[in-house]
Amino acid sequence: MKRFAAGDIVQVLALGKTGHVRIPHYIRNQIGRVTEYCGTYLNPEDLAVGNTAGRAVDLYRVAFSQRQLWPDDVIPQHDTLVIEIYDHWLAPAKETPNAP
Amino acid sequence: MENDKGPKGYHDVGGDPAGDIPMADLPWLHWEKQVEAIRGLLGDGTRRIVSLDEVRRGFESFGVEKYNTLSFYRRRLEAMTDILIEKGIVSRAELDEAIEAGKLRWTDVDTPS
Amino acid sequence: MPHDQGEHEALVIEDEAGNIEAQIVVDALQEVLIGKGLLTALEVTSAIAKLESPGIHLGAQVVVKAWTDPDYRARLRSDGRAAVQELKIPVTEARIIVVENTPELHNLITCTLCSCYPRSILGQPPSWYISKAYRARSVREPRRVLAEFGLDLSENIQLVVHDSNADMRYLVLPEPPEDLERFSLHELEALISRDHLIGVAREVA
Numbered sequence: 330m331k332r333f334a335a336g337d338i339v340q341v342l343a344l345g346k347t348g349h350v351r352i353p354h355y356i357r358n359q360i361g362r363v364t365e366y367c368g369t370y371l372n373p374e375d376l377a378v379g380n381t382a383g384r385a386v387d388l389y390r391v392a393f394s395q396r397q398l399w400p401d402d403v404i405p406q407h408d409t410l411v412i413e414i415y416d417h418w419l420a421p422a423k424e425t426p427n428a429p
Numbered sequence: 430m431e432n433d434k435g436p437k438g439y440h441d442v443g444g445d446p447a448g449d450i451p452m453a454d455l456p457w458l459h460w461e462k463q464v465e466a467i468r469g470l471l472g473d474g475t476r477r478i479v480s481l482d483e484v485r486r487g488f489e490s491f492g493v494e495k496y497n498t499l500s501f502y503r504r505r506l507e508a509m510t511d512i513l514i515e516k517g518i519v520s521r522a523e524l525d526e527a528i529e530a531g532k533l534r535w536t537d538v539d540t541p542s
Numbered sequence: 543m544p545h546d547q548g549e550h551e552a553l554v555i556e557d558e559a560g561n562i563e564a565q566i567v568v569d570a571l572q573e574v575l576i577g578k579g580l581l582t583a584l585e586v587t588s589a590i591a592k593l594e595s596p597g598i599h600l601g602a603q604v605v606v607k608a609w610t611d612p613d614y615r616a617r618l619r620s621d622g623r624a625a626v627q628e629l630k631i632p633v634t635e636a637r638i639i640v641v642e643n644t645p646e647l648h649n650l651i652t653c654t655l656c657s658c659y660p661r662s663i664l665g666q667p668p669s670w671y672i673s674k675a676y677r678a679r680s681v682r683e684p685r686r687v688l689a690e691f692g693l694d695l696s697e698n699i700q701l702v703v704h705d706s707n708a709d710m711r712y713l714v715l716p717e718p719p720e721d722l723e724r725f726s727l728h729e730l731e732a733l734i735s736r737d738h739l740i741g742v743a744r745e746v747a
């Protein structure tokens with residue numbers, strides 16, 4: 330069942346998967362905060378190879394500090410980015426000074 | 430290190446440097462709607478022949494040159510066709526035959542440059 | 543042949559010959575699929591009609607209803623899909639998330655991987671939304687992107703970018719004009735543009 334709740338700090342994994350994935354490169358390894366649980370959905374990695382019988386996976390929306398994503402850029406401290414991450418791409422993480 | 434984030438597809442452009450936003454809002458052409466309609470029908474609950482994620486896998490494995498040469502709906506059309514061929518639902522030969530017949534019909538009314 | 547507009551492959555468009563070729567290819571595919579009994583010409587025609595019917599007018603209806611009915615606004619914020627369907631708008635997306643602008647906060651919607659968009663409500667995304675330039679830059683330098691659209695967002699206002707990379711689709715609920723009561727519902731709907739609902743525009747007036 331669902332591993333995370335709104336407010337939890339999580340890290341996006343870099344699973345090294347080839348083929349069709351929906352977790353963009355720029356967000357991998359980043360630490361953010363869960364804002365919302367979105368329910369379960371068929372895994373696009375299964376659907377992409379025609380497998381519609383795979384297990385449904387939990388999906389979360391996760392917020393990240395823009396300053397943390399783009400450390401070389403000048404960005405207002407409160408700006409954030411929110412993106413959807415499937416459960417198998419997430420690990421629990423510790424609070425960082427930059428988590429939104 | 431950038432490379433410890435795993436593979437980055439050429440379609441995965443978030444954060445990449447790029448030029449000005451092209452402030453275009455072009456009309457949606459008939460063939461583009463037709464591509465989208467057929468894709469929707471092939472993926473609907475009664476058929477489940479080709480899913481959107483399969484089409485995405487298709488154009489994500491074109492190779493960057495082909496991806497960057499084709500327009501948005503042409504990518505979808507070609508990828509959908511590749512998946513149909515991969516699954517043995519249609520063959521390249523029968524499609525090519527239908528395309529040749531279509532070209533003949535077009536040249537009867539107009540001569541594309 | 544298709545060609546690039548500009549050096550960054552910002553937007554690949556077909557020229558006339560490319561459009562004719564594409565029409566021939568999609569007709570051929572349709573003909574082969576019909577020959578195999580997998581679909582009918584009538585199904586394609588009616589699917590095209592369904593694709594053509596949504597548009598900004600539906601998004602504008604949703605926004606004006608939310609501005610003028612606080613209970614509806616609450617329902618829209620908690621379950622966007624159900625609230626949109628209340629207005630007899632058929633929604634094919636799994637979930638619609640409505641993000642609300644406030645005096646302190648502005649939302650911007652993008653899709654960096656392809657061009658996900660709440661199509662069953664707003665119809666076809668504008669060409670710039672599917673351009674590489676918008677997809678690439680909207681997450682990294684969204685304030686510069688907004689400036690290109692003529693919106694200079696104050697640094698005091700928090701900017702939240704939503705990358706619709708998976709199953710959710712997003713709509714921005716803009717702030718109502720200050721003198722809301724002066725307008726009829728119809729007039730209010732006419733004030734709302736697609737840019738407001740994506741977040742590249744802010745003030746409705």
